[in-house]
Amino acid sequence: xxxxxxxxxxxxxxxxxxxxxxxxxxxxxxxxxxxxxxxxxxxxxxxxxxxxxxxxxxxxxxxxxxxxxxxxxxxxxxxxxxxxxxxxxxxxxxxxxxxxxxxxxxxxxxxxxxxxxxxxxxxxxxxxxxxxxxxxxxxxxxxxxxxxxxxxxxxxxxxxxxxxxxxxxxxxxxxxxxxxxxxxxxxxxxxxxxxxxxx
Numbered sequence: 001x002x003x004x005x006x007x008x009x010x011x012x013x014x015x016x017x018x019x020x021x022x023x024x025x026x027x028x029x030x031x032x033x034x035x036x037x038x039x040x041x042x043x044x045x046x047x048x049x050x051x052x053x054x055x056x057x058x059x060x061x062x063x064x065x066x067x068x069x070x071x072x073x074x075x076x077x078x079x080x081x082x083x084x085x086x087x088x089x090x091x092x093x094x095x096x097x098x099x100x101x102x103x104x105x106x107x108x109x110x111x112x113x114x115x116x117x118x119x120x121x122x123x124x125x126x127x128x129x130x131x132x133x134x135x136x137x138x139x140x141x142x143x144x145x146x147x148x149x150x151x152x153x154x155x156x157x158x159x160x161x162x163x164x165x166x167x168x169x170x171x172x173x174x175x176x177x178x179x180x181x182x183x184x185x186x187x188x189x190x191x192x193x194x195x196x197x198x199x
Contacts, residue, residue, distance in 0.1 A: 047068050047191075048191065049067075049189045049190060049191030049192045050066070050067045050072075050189070050190045050191055051183075051187060051188070051189050051190075052065050052074060052187070052189075052190060053186055053187055054074060054076070054117065054186055054187075055185075055186035055187075057074070057076045059076050059077075059078050059116075060076060060077075060078050060081075060135060062075045062076075062133045064122065065190065067178060067190045067191055068191070070121050070122070070123060071121070071122035071123065071130055072119065072120070072121055072122060072178055072190055073118075073119065073120050073121075073122045073133070074117065074118070074119050074188070075117070075118040075119075075133075075161065076117060077110075077115070077116050077117070077118055077161055081135070081148060081161045082110065082115055082116070084147045084148065084160075084161075085109060085110065085160060085161065086109060087147075088147060091145070091166055091167060092160065092164045092165065092166055092167065093166065093167045093169075093172075093173075093174075094165065094173060094174055095109075095164060097111060097174055099173055099174075100164075100173045100174035100175075100177075101173070101176040101177065102174075102176070103177060103179050103180075103193060109162070110162055111162040111163055111164070111174070111177055112162070112177075113180070113182065114182070117188075118161060118163070119177060119178065119180050119188070120163040120175040120176065120177055120178075121175060121176040121177070121178055122150075123175075123176070124152040124154065124155075124157055124171050124175075125165065125172055125173045125174070125175065125176070126152065126154070126155055126157055126169075126170040126172065127154060127155065127170075129152050129153070129154035129155070130152075131150035131151055131152040131153075131157070131159060132150065132151050132153060133150060134148065134149060134150065134151045135149075135161065136148060142158075146158070148160070148161055150163065152171065155169075155170045155171075156169060156170065157170050157171035159171070159174070159175055162174075163175030163176075163177065178190055178191065179191060179192060179193045180192065180193075181193060
């Protein structure tokens with residue numbers, strides 16, 4: 001092929017122009033494609049942190065909230081409960097919560113930031129049933145060893161009022177503690193840690 005008489009500047013201009021048009025076209029195609037991969041506003045709201053006002057909670061009361069489609073319990077524990085927790089270690093599968101899911105600030109004997117306020121995901125770690133809140137001591141149906149806690153009626157798992165699982169029941173680990181932080185003494189945010197992320 002003879003290249004004589006070919007205007008190389010026109011060829012270069014056409015190549016550059018086609019490259020720019022191609023890049024712009026790719027951008028127009030990519031933006032809607034990437035946008036549809038983002039979660040919907042409804043999905044983002046479902047995973048958003050939840051604020052809970054506990055100013056009107058009474059001692060011994062449990063309240064329930066929903067976070068990420070899961071029930072979360074908040075229990076205002078009594079002094080008697082806190083005293084009882086320390087006597088149960090020899091009956092528990094993981095009393096120090098070494099094999100359980102909780103934020104570092106909840107890995108303590110009470111499994112909480114504040115001793116009296118206990119927060120846990122209200123799902124049994126066996127098959128995901130929701131245990132019942134049974135704060136009474138030695139009820140007829142659970143016997144004299146029951147010191148108050150959470151009882152899963154599906155397969156009979158026992159948890160104390162720190163969400164720690166008893167030995168010899170189907171549930172393999174303690175109840176999960178969700179990330180949470182206190183805004184002040186009466187306002188808790190479920191779903192956010194106390195550790196601030198770097199900007």
